[in-house]
Each structure stands twice: as structure tokens, then as C-alpha cells.
Amino acid sequence: MVETMNKTWFLACQVQDVPENGGVCVKVKDQQIALFHFARRGEWYATQNECPHRQQMALSRGMIGSQGEEPKVACPFHKKTFSLKTGACLSGDVEAIKTYSVMVKDESVYIFLDSDEV
């Protein structure tokens, strides 16, 4: 782990643990974080796992894709979609989700979190 001020790169898993163009759920203490490997674009994203619409721990099981240029994830429950970049809800009326930075180094995937969260 590399300390950066009060933030930390948390080791989530290995690249091969995450399906291409899909997500997994990462356990961080009592928190659940959805981690996505957007292989088509060579990008990684992390967000909260809970969909704010009905408070379901499900975003990691959602389909990812794009709306225009914006990368997004669709909750499997009611297909609310959220930007993977900003967390904003793209399908209307639900509050935004939290997003986190992701780093891949030597086949390991890290998520940038507050030090007291890990």
C-alpha cells in the first residue's frame, strides 16, 4: 500500500478476476464497491455497489456500456443508468452514486479510498 496524504490505494484484486466488459464487487471492511473493467476502452472504473434507487447491492452485476461518449452502468433491478465517470444518474430522477479512482499495476487492481475506510 502506498500512502498519499489521508488517501490510500487499496488492493482490490487481480486483473484476471474481473470479467472483461463487466463488473465485480469488492469488499472493503463493511463497504461494498463495484469495480468495472471496461476492456473495450481499456478503462477501469469503481463506484459504490448500492443502487440509490431501491438501495440494492447490485451495480457490480449490471451491464456497462456507453451513452454517447459517457461510460455507464445499468442497475439490473430497474435499469437506472449512472455515469461511471461522474456517478450522475443518466436516466433521470435518482441521486448520483459515488465514484472512485482505479489504478492497475503489475496485474493488480487498486482503488483509491480514504485511509480510514480501509
Added chain:
Amino acid sequence: MKIIIIGNGMVGYKFCEKLMAKNPQGIELIVFGEEIRPAYDRVHLSEFFSGKSAQDLEMAPATWYEEHGIKLYTGDPIMHLDCENKTVSSHAGITESYDYLVFATGSSAFVPPIPGVEKDGVFIYRTIEDLEMMRDWAPKAKKGAVIGGGLLGLEAAKAMIDLGVTDTHVIEFAPRLMPRQIDEAGSTLLQAKLESIGLHILTSTNTLEITGSDKISGMRFQNDQVLDVDMLVISAGIKPRDELAKNAGLATGPRGGILVDSHMLTSDPHILAIGECALYEGMIYGLVAPGYEMAEVAIATLLGADKQFTGFDMSTKLKLIGIDVASFGDPFASDGEVRSIVLEDRNKGIYKRVNISADGKTLLGGILIGDAEQYNMLLQTCKNQVILPPNPEDIILGSRGGESEGGAGVLSLPDDAMICSCEAVSKGDICSHVLHGAENIEAIKKCTKAGTGCGGCVPMVKDIVNHTLKSQGIYVRNVICEHFDYSRQELLDLVHLHNLRSYDEVLSAHGHGDGCEVCKPLVASLIASLWNEMILDKGNDTAQDSNDRFLANIQKGGTYSVVPRIPGGEITPDKLIVIGEVAKEYNLYTKITGGQRIDLFGAHLTDLPAIWEKLIEAGFESGHAYGKALRTVKSCVGSTWCRFGLHDSVSFAIQIEERYRGIRAPHKIKGGVSGCIRECAEAQSKDFGIIATEKGWNLHVCGNGGSKPQHALLLASDIDSETCIRYIDRFLMFYIKTADPLTRTATWLNKLEGGIDYLRNVVVNDSLGLAEELESEMQKLVDNYVCEWKAAVENPEFRKRFSHFVNAPEEKDPTVDFEVLRDQKKAKAWS
């Protein structure tokens, strides 16, 4: 600004509604109505006798006025108007001052001064009260009469028939019926038609006296003829209600009506008049549409906008006792240059006349009797000066075969063509609302009010909605999403042709962008429908919807349900015990489904592979409850046990369910097999339903439960089992290849041009020469079947995906929570 409206009829109400729609600031609105009810739909008054209640006819409930801050006094006519001090006082003694006063007092029935009109049993036809009195009297009446052979008189005659007084005479002073709207030939034909349904018509007849003591017993005419009647309705015309205006010193016409200018202003600059009480350029406009237009103009005048009334087209269409009668433009035009084309079919009772300009290019007006279907089109053609086709007779004869559609349809109308003249809604208005999501007539009525007045334009509005949707559909509806510019059917052909096997390949070859939750499951389903390979393979797992991705149905709280296949609903005690044991071990809620199998709810993602391992070991297979695929083939017990059963429906259901299990389709598919006509398997509510007959099976297709239930239609009868399967092969494959995404077979059939007959031609008569191909494609899918769950639990790579935490695979989701219900668990409710 304080505005008082005298009169709460249709036009008075419309004035309030239109004014409120403009959301004016600082306006106080007071309405005085003479009738005890708030404004109601007088145009459809006769529907009161065919079952509509007074409430149904209401323009708006009394609360509407309240909600809009309008003070409404009903049953309280204004008795006095003081123009100088600008006040009015009512019968009940209320005095109110105004800045502006609007007369919307309408008209009353014109009652000719015939001795005896005061007798019991003599009615006028104007208000709901009149109708109520008629209704009370009618049961005692045997012979009726109506004075007046115009539009209102014939309406009243219809009311008499509705009231059961079928022996009714219509008495008209003029030599023919409806002299103001239709020509002589038209009158003659109309009279013949009315007589053929039992009405007696007396034209050129002047009533001299109504006889009887207190009660009417007969009528005496100018030629000393007499007629016995015990009920009479006078409906000979209208008389503007101008008495209050006249007494207050406002200018009125010699034969009644409050004089107004093109701004609806009377001779007093603070007083306006609209509707049937207003006299504009010597004319009283006795229809609703011009009255509404006057309301619009009056509001513009009050709000300082520039709008003028410049007369109004008196075209009209109505159904008189089941007979269409319409006239439009100038129905009588006959000056030397005008060409009239007349179609008269006495046999069918149809008369049509159109008047065409000398150069043959424009329509000036016309008359339609017996069949007025073309009225709206002709009216618009006339109003918008649409250039006529080279053979103008086509516009009334309709297309007589050949390629051309003769005249122009709604498509040829300009955007500013006025479709609903009551509410002043143009074609362009309707089109733009359709494009913004008002995709049916009800929605259009709601947002534009088109069709809510006289209702005459409704068929045309429907046409415009459909045409607009159709033209839109080509671009928007059928294209899958922003990532694929193809319809489902087109993409299926491309994927087939290029032998593509994964979502990513398809997106790279034929799409753009990075896909989405619409195209991913759709393409994944296409690939499965074409090749029937393991759906989680080749990276397709992340293109599947969550249910398909984890081979189970996601439920509230994030757990999954497990549904093993129980073909035909037949299960051994041993297998039942295994299901019970598995449910107990993993603490699952169990329920019998509507498809004769057992659903196990509340399984953690992490437990799914282990649960299925046990089920598979006991001989179960995936039930595909999570997929757009064959669900169940429901069966009744059939001839093996049932004393009525003709054939072994269970065996046949099992054979069929096992044949089509696992096949992916545009939507879920359900089947049923019944052993006799009693239909205990409810096969006719399924996508395909088979019912035993003495000689074989009847095959029904495209039935549907769900929100819009639809019975399956008979595709073939008395066929043997082998033929039945071949037809289902062809039917299902044809559906899979041509249906829009997420379209059940019922909806697919509804959209299929030619409907069930076309489908029967394709499937049974092989009209497209596709039968063999469809069968062999289906056979390939059948041959490729493997149980997905078996493949999943045996492959460590697939199996690895069934964990909640990637960094703690053995842990379950700790947020999953259950509640207890009737000794089982249930998911925690949504918060």
C-alpha cells in the same frame, strides 16, 4: 380586472377554460348560469337517452371552477343589467359589478305560436330538464310527433325512438328535410331512408292547432288533416337569448341576436357577446365550433391581443338515427361554371355530391348522405384548397383498384390544416405531440383537446397519429439503440451471414460505441437463437442481462430464485423430496408456479452452483425461468387417468417441452397441451396451445396472458403429432427470426400484416417456401441443446463468477436480509 359571464353553456364554459389556460394574472371571473347544472355537452344530448348520465355529459365538474378560482352561481339567472354603473343583479338578489361583461346566454328553442302549445305532453328539446320531462312522459305515449325537419328536429326524432315512441311523425313546414344543409336530391334520399326505418315524414305541412283538453290528443294541419298523437316535441329552430341585452339598451338584430363586431364587442365597449346569442354580420352561428372560436376572439379582445372573428365554416357532419349526413363548404354551389359530380345509389341509400371549380382543380363544397366516411378528408381538401386528382370523381368514389390511391390521404394535407375546428388544432400540432410521445388518440385528446368537442375529427386524428407513428417508426422504433442502426431482424441476418458468435464481434463489425443495456441482451439473445451455444461462453456473459448472466432470476434484496425444469408438470416423489431437501438445506422459500413447477426463492449468488449441483445430480435441468426462452409446456393429466381424455396430453407436453427447452427467442415462450376440449391446461392462453380432438390435435398459436390477455388463434386442426411438431418448429423459428425485441407472439401477430391467415400460409401452406429451412434451423438448435447449469457447475471459470465478493469469494452479501411470513422467509421490502 373583473369579468362576469352570463351563461354557463358549452361556449360560456369554453370561455372560462380557454381563459384559464392562458394563466392570466389579476383577473377575477364570475359566472352566472341559469340552469341548475354546470355546463354540459349539449351536442351529445341525445346520448342521455342511450345511457349517458348527466354527469357523463358534464364539460367539467363544479369543483373545476373552484380549483381555478372562478365564482360560479348556478340556477341563478341575471335579471337586470345596468350598463351605466356596470352592475348586474341576479334572480337570487346578488348584485355584482364588472369591468367587462360577456354574454354567453345561448339560445332557446323557437316555439311557433300555435294554439295549444301549453298542453301537457308538448315538449321542447333543449336542456337536460327537457329530456328528463320527456323521459317521464314517454312510457305513457304511443304516438309521437316532432315539429321540425331540420337538424334539431331529426335529433329529437331520434330521441323519441330511443324513448320507445317508435310510431313518430316528423312534421316539416318546408317542402323537404334539412333544407339549410342539403339539396333536394339529398333530402329525398334521406327521407326515404328515414321512412324505411319506420318514421313518418310530412313535408309542406303547417300545424294550425294542437288539440286535446289539458293533455295533447292530436294535431290539426293547414289542409284540415288531423293526426292523433299523445306526445309532441317542438324542435323547429332556435331563438337567441337576447332579452336581457335588449332591455339594457344594447343593439340587437331585427330577428334577434346581440349585435357584435369582429372583436365580439357589442354596442357597449365593456360588453361582449359570444355563441348563439351573438349576431355577427346578420348571422347567428348555431354550431359549437364557431362559438368556441368566438370565445377565443373575446379572450384576445379582453387581454389586448389582436384576433378577429371573420365568419365561420358551417360544415357539419352528424349521424341521424344511424344515418350519416354531412355537408361542407358550399353544398349548393351551382353557378354556371361550377361542375357538380353526383353519386346516387338508392339501393344502398347513399347520396354524394361534390362541387368542383370550373378548372377542375379545387373542391368548393358538397353533401354526403348514407356514407360520410370521406367527410373529414373532403372538408380539409376543400378548406385547404388541395389540388384535386385528375379524375376528381375518385374523391367520392374511392379508389377503384389500380395502383393509385385516388385522392390524397391525410399525408397530403399541409401542416396548418385545421383538423379539429372545435378546438382549433392543426395537423402540425397533432404531429408534433405524437413525436413528443402522445402516441394514441387518448393522449392526443388530453394534450391538444382535439376531438373533444363534436368528435367529428376523431377518425382523422387517429389516421394522423398512425401515419406519424409509422413515419417515425422507420427511423426510431425499429432501430435497436444508438449503437446499432439496424432492426432486430436485420441484425439477425447479419450475424447469421457473418457467422458471428460473440457480442464484441457483433459490435465491432456492425455497431459503434460501447453498447448498452438495450443492445447487449438483444444481441446475446440473437447469438443464442442462431447457434444455441452456452450463453456464458466467448465473453457473452457480460452481455447478458443479470438473470441470464447468473442463470437465475434476481429478486428483491439481491438474492436469486431457482427453478428446475419439470417437463409437463410431471414429477416423481423422489424428485419432489430432493427439491424439499435442497430448499431446507439452503433455507429457500418454496412456491408452486403458474407453469406447474416449483420456484425456490432467496438463494445467495454464492450458493447457486452448489444448489444446482444437487439438483442436477437428482436428474433436474435448468428451467430457463431467467431467460427469454421456452418456460413450460403446461398439461392436463390427459387420457392416462382422466375419464374424458382423448389423448395422452402429458406425454406430448413432455416431448414438446424437451424439444424446445433452452431455445432463446425475442421473449419468453409458453405452451400448453390439453387432452380434450375441456381445456384444463388453458392452452389457448399460451404462445402455442395444443388441444386433443377425436382425430388428432388442434394447434392454436399466439395466445398471451399478461397485462393484455389474448386468446390463441387456431392455426391447424385435426393434425397428427408429427405434423403438429413440424408446424410448431416453423412457427417458432419464423417468430424468432422476424419479431421485434421483447415482443411476445401475440403482439407479433397483431403487428403482422395479414394476421393469422398470413401466418397460416407461411407455416401450413409454405407460401414463402421457407418451411424446410425453418425446420432444419430448429432441428439444429434442438440438437445443440445442453443444460446451461450443468455446463456452468462443471467449468471452474464459469463457477468462479458466482460469488458476491471478488476478494472474499466464500462470503455472502451481508446486507441480504429476510423477514418471516407464514413459516417461511420473504425478502425485506424495498425501503
